[in-house]
Amino acid sequence: MSGFGSAAPPTRQASDNRRYSVTAILLHWLIAALILTNLIIGWRMASSRGLAQFELFQLHKSIGITVFLFSLARLGWRLAVPPPPYPASLSIPERRGATVTHWLFYAAMIVIPMTGWVLVSASPLNIPTLLFDVVPWPHLPFVHDLAIPLRRAIEAWLGPVHVWLAWSLAALLLVHIAAALKHHFYDRDAVLSRMLPGFKRPRQGPEEIS
Amino acid sequence: MMLRLTLALIALLPTAALGASAPRWAVDKARSTIAFSATMNGEGFNGRFLRWDARIHFDPAALQSSSVVAVISTASVRTGDATRDEALPTEDWFAAKVFPQAIFRSNLFRHLSGNRYQAVGTLAIRGRTQPVTLAFTLVITGKRAVMRGHVTIDRRNFGVGQRHFASPDSVAAAVRVAITIVATRAG
Numbered sequence: 001m002s003g004f005g006s007a008a009p010p011t012r013q014a015s016d017n018r019r020y021s022v023t024a025i026l027l028h029w030l031i032a033a034l035i036l037t038n039l040i041i042g043w044r045m046a047s048s049r050g051l052a053q054f055e056l057f058q059l060h061k062s063i064g065i066t067v068f069l070f071s072l073a074r075l076g077w078r079l080a081v082p083p084p085p086y087p088a089s090l091s092i093p094e095r096r097g098a099t100v101t102h103w104l105f106y107a108a109m110i111v112i113p114m115t116g117w118v119l120v121s122a123s124p125l126n127i128p129t130l131l132f133d134v135v136p137w138p139h140l141p142f143v144h145d146l147a148i149p150l151r152r153a154i155e156a157w158l159g160p161v162h163v164w165l166a167w168s169l170a171a172l173l174l175v176h177i178a179a180a181l182k183h184h185f186y187d188r189d190a191v192l193s194r195m196l197p198g199f200k201r202p203r204q205g206p207e208e209i210s
Numbered sequence: 211m212m213l214r215l216t217l218a219l220i221a222l223l224p225t226a227a228l229g230a231s232a233p234r235w236a237v238d239k240a241r242s243t244i245a246f247s248a249t250m251n252g253e254g255f256n257g258r259f260l261r262w263d264a265r266i267h268f269d270p271a272a273l274q275s276s277s278v279v280a281v282i283s284t285a286s287v288r289t290g291d292a293t294r295d296e297a298l299p300t301e302d303w304f305a306a307k308v309f310p311q312a313i314f315r316s317n318l319f320r321h322l323s324g325n326r327y328q329a330v331g332t333l334a335i336r337g338r339t340q341p342v343t344l345a346f347t348l349v350i351t352g353k354r355a356v357m358r359g360h361v362t363i364d365r366r367n368f369g370v371g372q373r374h375f376a377s378p379d380s381v382a383a384a385v386r387v388a389i390t391i392v393a394t395r396a397g
Binding site for chain 2: 058126
């Protein structure tokens with residue numbers, strides 16, 4: 001009989017069939033696409049020059065704030081609507097790893113854009129933020145109103161932090177993708193498919209007989 | 211480009227020719243400049259226009275028959291910074307592809323005192339025309355004239371600086387134009 005206790009062989013349970021909500025799935029993939037795009041733009045920005053660099057910067061800012069807003073919404077949704085429980089086949093270390101990864105993501109998706117927002121507000125260049133060249137986005141007053149030398153110092157210190165955090169996010173992304181693929185193709189469980197749009201049923205894993 | 215400027219000047223000749231009994235002056239381009247100073251993020255920078263031309267009819271004793279038309283190639287702006295010079299001719303700033311020339315036309319001249327004068331006229335940049343008054347000093351020695359003038363304009367009145375630069379937060383609105391003309395009387 002299946003039950004609790006780590007000695008029990010894994011069996012498929014009703015909870016294996018539970019999926020993420022449509023909202024969670026939508027936000028997940030939307031944010032994923034935006035983050036991936038912005039990581040690439042951020043990387044390309046460093047080597048571009050002149051007007052082309054300026055345009056990339058403005059696009060990077062626009063996408064960054066969009067990720068920030070969508071991530072706040074995602075977090076709000078996550079707190080309001082619990083995700084499906086982990087499939088029973090997941091070991092304790094795996095569950096812990098997943099939980100840590102996911103919360104690190106929430107932190108990164110909110111903190112990284114915030115560091116960007118502080119950077120832009122501090123920058124003596126004083127260029128207003130216009131999301132996608134249309135929607136004005138204010139500078140942070142408590143940063144923007146500081147004296148110029150202090151703003152320069154903030155910019156000089158926080159800039160590398162923003163970049164370092166972005167690289168960390170990229171590494172986290174690789175771990176996340178690798179884990180999802182491992183679950184899907186190796187463990188053959190529902191972990192990935194329950195976040196994929198349109199899948200009604202997880203792939204059937206081998207049944208273990210106790 | 212020079213051909214275009216010359217053609218523009220010729221086209222504007224009828225305006226300049228009204229009451230042009232005042233002698234014509236030939237501009238010494240090498241010694242003359244049309245320059246400006248502006249401020250970005252509290253730091254000043256200077257710029258000038260490499261290509262321009264001016265048709266000057268001037269007689270200090272006959273100001274009412276004097277006239278000046280200047281045609282400036284907006285794409286020829288240089289400010290000593292590669293990114294700025296790349297940006298200035300674009301749509302957000304001079305939009306040089308659509309408005310390749312800025313044009314100043316005088317309407318009347320005033321003599322203030324000594325060698326101080328005013329040229330009252332219009333300035334057209336980026337498709338917008340605004341009244342301007344250029345204060346200048348003029349020293350004529352024989353057939354040679356040295357004119358130094360300046361006027362401070364608000365770039366926003368001409369729509370120069372759009373979107374991110376529409377507000378004066380990063381680039382100040384006031385731009386001080388400084389003109390030096392060395393010319394020889396031709397007529």
